[in-house]
Amino acid sequence: MNVFIAxxxxxxxxxxxxxxFEKGDDVGICGRNLATMSENNFENLKAFQADVCDTDSIAAAVHSFLNDRENLDIFINCAGSYAEDVAGKISYEEAEEMLQTNILGTVNCFETARKLMKGQKKGSIAVIASVSGILDYDNSSLYTKTKRSVIQIADAYRRALKPFGISVTTIAPGYVDTKKLRELNNNDLHKKPFLTDVETAVSIISEAIENHEKLVIFPAKMKWMMKSLSLLPSFLLNTIMFRKARWMKEDQP
Ligand SMILES: NC(=O)c1ccc[n+]([C@@H]2O[C@H](COP(=O)([O-])OP(=O)(O)OC[C@H]3O[C@@H](n4cnc5c(N)ncnc54)[C@H](OP(=O)(O)O)[C@@H]3O)[C@@H](O)[C@H]2O)c1
Structure with missing residues (x-):
C-alpha cells in the first residue's frame, strides 16, 4: 500500500x-522542517518538505511521493497546531498558526487526497481532530473550536466522497504522550487525565482506518466523560467549562 502522512x-x-513502514507499506511523510527528523533515528521514510497551509506545496509533496506508483491508498493528516490556550492567553501569531494549520491545512489535505483518489474509486483519508472538539459549549478555546471545525469538515468530505468509494475517518484523541505535549507542559503530564501512550494511539488509529470507521474517540474513559458531559443542559455545561477557561477570565477587564 502507498501511505502518505502529512x-x-x-x-x-x-x-x-x-x-x-514496518508493516511493509511504502510511506511518504511531510512537515515544514525536516531538520526535526534527525531526532528520529529512522531514515527509511520518504520525507518531503511541505506546508499544509499551501495547497501547491502539499500537492507537490504527494505527487513526488507517488511518482510512478499507481494509487494513493491512505492519506492521513496529522499536521496540527496546538498551544496551552485553555490555561492562558496565546499570542496573535500562535492563534494565526492554529487557524491556518488546523482549518485551511485540513481543507488543503482533503482537496489533495480527494483529487488523487477520485479516479481510483477507492482510498482512505483520515484526519486527527481532538476529543476537545466533540463538545459544543460557548467558552471553548480557539484550539477546541478549530478541532470542532475539523470534525465538521471531515463529515462534509465523508458525505461527498462516499459515492467514489473513498472513506473518511475522523480521529478524536484525548491526551497522547508526545514530545510536543511534554514541551508545552514543562515535561510534566501528571495533570493530564487518561493519558495515552503513542503506541496505543497508533494501534487504535490504524485499526480505525482499516475498518473505515467514521469517528473514533479515545481513550474510552475520555469518550464516556465527553458523552456524559454532552447530555448536560447547555447552561450547566457552559458553567462547568467556564471554570476551566482561565484564558477567558484573563480576557475580562
Ligand atoms: N498529543 C496530543 O495530546 C494530541 C491530542 C489530541 C489531538 N492531537 C492532534 O494530533 C496531531 C499531532 O499532534 P502531536 O502531539 O503528534 O504533535 P507534533 O509532534 O507537533 O506533530 C505535528 C506534526 O505536524 C507537522 N506540522 C505542523 N504544522 C504543519 C504545517 N503547516 N504543514 C505541514 N506540517 C505541519 C509538524 O512538523 P513541522 O512543525 O516541522 O511542520 C509535525 O510533523 C495534531 O493535529 C494535534 O492537534 C494531539
Missing amino acids: GGTSGIGYALARHY
Whole structure:
C-alpha cells in the first residue's frame, strides 16, 4: 500500500509512519522542517518538505511521493497546531498558526487526497481532530473550536466522497504522550487525565482506518466523560467549562 502522512515528521504522525513502514507499506511523510527528523533515528521514510497551509506545496509533496506508483491508498493528516490556550492567553501569531494549520491545512489535505483518489474509486483519508472538539459549549478555546471545525469538515468530505468509494475517518484523541505535549507542559503530564501512550494511539488509529470507521474517540474513559458531559443542559455545561477557561477570565477587564 502507498501511505502518505502529512505532519509525519514527529509525534503521532511519525509513529504512524513507522507503523506502516514496518508493516511493509511504502510511506511518504511531510512537515515544514525536516531538520526535526534527525531526532528520529529512522531514515527509511520518504520525507518531503511541505506546508499544509499551501495547497501547491502539499500537492507537490504527494505527487513526488507517488511518482510512478499507481494509487494513493491512505492519506492521513496529522499536521496540527496546538498551544496551552485553555490555561492562558496565546499570542496573535500562535492563534494565526492554529487557524491556518488546523482549518485551511485540513481543507488543503482533503482537496489533495480527494483529487488523487477520485479516479481510483477507492482510498482512505483520515484526519486527527481532538476529543476537545466533540463538545459544543460557548467558552471553548480557539484550539477546541478549530478541532470542532475539523470534525465538521471531515463529515462534509465523508458525505461527498462516499459515492467514489473513498472513506473518511475522523480521529478524536484525548491526551497522547508526545514530545510536543511534554514541551508545552514543562515535561510534566501528571495533570493530564487518561493519558495515552503513542503506541496505543497508533494501534487504535490504524485499526480505525482499516475498518473505515467514521469517528473514533479515545481513550474510552475520555469518550464516556465527553458523552456524559454532552447530555448536560447547555447552561450547566457552559458553567462547568467556564471554570476551566482561565484564558477567558484573563480576557475580562
Ligand atoms: N498529543 C496530543 O495530546 C494530541 C491530542 C489530541 C489531538 N492531537 C492532534 O494530533 C496531531 C499531532 O499532534 P502531536 O502531539 O503528534 O504533535 P507534533 O509532534 O507537533 O506533530 C505535528 C506534526 O505536524 C507537522 N506540522 C505542523 N504544522 C504543519 C504545517 N503547516 N504543514 C505541514 N506540517 C505541519 C509538524 O512538523 P513541522 O512543525 O516541522 O511542520 C509535525 O510533523 C495534531 O493535529 C494535534 O492537534 C494531539
